[in-house]
Each structure stands twice: as C-alpha cells, then as structure tokens.
C-alpha cells in the first residue's frame with residue numbers, strides 16, 4: 001500500500017467497509033450485523049456488557065437478545081470470551097474476584113445485576129452444564145435429588161406442580177422424570193443407588209443435565225457439553241438439546257461448527273478481542289455471513 005493510499009484511508013473516517021481477504025483484516029464491526037430480530041419476547045436481554053479480569057478487557061460492549069424456547073449457539077476462537085459471556089448470564093463471574101462486570105443482563109425483563117438478587121434462586125432459574133461432567137461422588141438418585149432437597153422443593157409444592165399431584169413417592173418420581181428428560185432413565189433405572197462416578201462420560205454428562213433439569217430451570221447454559229464425548233454420546237446430547245428447546249431456553253458454547261449448524265436456531269460469533277461480531281439466524285450465519293472474518297472463521301481459515 002502506498003503512502004497516499006494510507007493517507008486517503010485515514011482521511012475517510014466514515015469508511016467502515018471491511019477488508020475482504022484474510023482473517024487478519026481490519027474489518028470494522030457493524031451494529032446491524034448483531035441486530036438479530038425474532039418473533040416473540042426475548043428471554044434474556046444483554047446490553048453493553050463489558051467484563052474485565054483485572055486490567056484485561058475480556059468482553060467488549062456485547063449486546064444481544066436471546067429468544068426463549070430455542071437454542072442459541074456461541075462460537076469463536078479460544079480466549080474470545082464465550083465462557084465469560086455465558087457466566088455473566090447467571091452471575092457465575094461474581095465468584096471470580098478479579099472479574100468486573102459492567103452493563104446489563106435482563107431475565108424476563110428483570111435486571112440480573114441489581115442489588116438484592118437472590119443468586120441461589122437466579123442459578124436455579126438459569127442452570128449451567130459444564131464441559132467436563134462433574135457429578136457428585138454420590139448415588140445417581142442423590143445426584144438428581146440433591147438440588148430439589150437443597151431448595152426445599154420436595155416439600156414446598158414444586159413437585160406437586162411438576163408432577164401434577166402430591167404423594168409420598170414424590171422424590172422417586174422426580175428422579176425418574178428428570179432422568180427420562182435427560183434420556184438416561186433406560187440405562188440407569190435398575191441401578192439408581194450405584195455411585196454416579198461409575199457411569200461412562202456420556203452418561204455422566206446426561207446425569208448432569210438431569211441434575212440441572214431437576215430444579216425446574218428456565219434457561220440452560222452449556223459450555224462445550226459434548227467436547228469430551230465420542231460421536232455416539234455426542235449425538236445423544238445433541239438430540240437431547242434439540243428436545244429441551246421445546247420447553248427451555250438453551251445457550252450453548254461449542255467449538256464444533258457442524259454441531260452449531262445442526263442444533264442451533266441462532267448463532268453468535270465472537271472473535272478475538274472479546275467482541276460479538278455477528279449474530280443472526282444460524283442458516284444465515286453459516287451460509288451467508290456479513291462479516292468476512294466470520295466467514296473465514298466458520299470455514300476454518302483462521303481461529
């Protein structure tokens with residue numbers, strides 16, 4: 001590039017047209033690329049979210065609305081802030097002392113970051129499933145019943161509501177219902193008192209999903225839930241996520257582009273630097289992205 005070209009570029013401050021060739025482009029992010037419109041009310045509204053770890057600016061001015069009863073995929077290269085973003089949605093970053101969160105997250109229109117929010121209740125409504133299955137070293141039954149027992153749900157009427165009636169076998173029914181929802185019941189119904197650590201990795205992950213469902217969440221956050229699993233176990237988790245979206249709002253981080261394309265309704269692409277670059281209908285993002293950097297990333301040219 002000649003000096004005069006550089007000069008003319010610098011002068012035209014309104015020129016935000018993206019460079020078009022490589023993943024190293026100086027492309028400017030455009031607001032309209034993240035302006036995803038959908039029918040119905042958003043379950044979560046994120047506005048101008050910034051996260052710092054000490055002086056490191058990990059997430060930069062992220063705004064996005066997440067529709068209910070659907071699957072939203074978050075993709076992007078390692079370190080771009082996907083897990084950080086996910087943790088903001090149920091204030092898990094509060095546990096990281098160096099983390100500062102600025103901006104707004106609304107759940108059904110109520111600010112998650114206002115004073116006085118009951119974090120136990122919030123994390124019950126917005127549950128989380130992690131990359132590595134993390135069952136408690138307890139029986140399969142106790143893993144599922146742990147949350148409802150802790151929240152006092154066995155006695156407070158939630159089970160009556162979930163099961164449609166009250167009786168003395170409520171806990172057993174909740175365990176069965178949750179394991180069926182997690183597509184694990186058939187494999188474990190005859191060994192509910194065995195230690196959960198004796199299950200395979202894929203079974204453990206479905207148990208963790210069942211544990212999350214047992215407290216009647218509204219939103220399920222999943223951080224690479226199938227990355228440690230073989231293709232058969234992965235397919236089971238994908239089927240399960242698809243079914244869960246009929247009733248729940250699922251937000252899932254994945255490094256697997258095919259998986260994002262298969263299971264999600266909308267996709268958000270974060271790129272290095274902690275920016276949300278493009279957010280839209282999954283078909284549009286994968287077939288016709290606006291951003292050259294997004295196209296390069298999803299076609300595997302960088303990232």
Ligand SMILES: Nc1ncnc2c1ncn2[C@@H]1O[C@H](COP(=O)(O)OP(=O)(O)OP(=O)(O)O)[C@@H](O)[C@H]1O
Pocket residue numbers: 053056058076077078079080081082083084085096098
């Ligand atoms: N607890 C923490 N303390 C300090 N810095 C952190 C912490 N967690 C994340 N970071 C930094 O914030 C940035 C974003 O990290 P994050 O884990 O959100 O990325 P990610 O997109 O989930 O990456 P990956 O795909 O590898 O899981 C990185 O630079 C990371 O080093």
Ligand SMILES: [Mg+2]
Pocket residue numbers: 082083084223
């Ligand atoms: Mg991560």
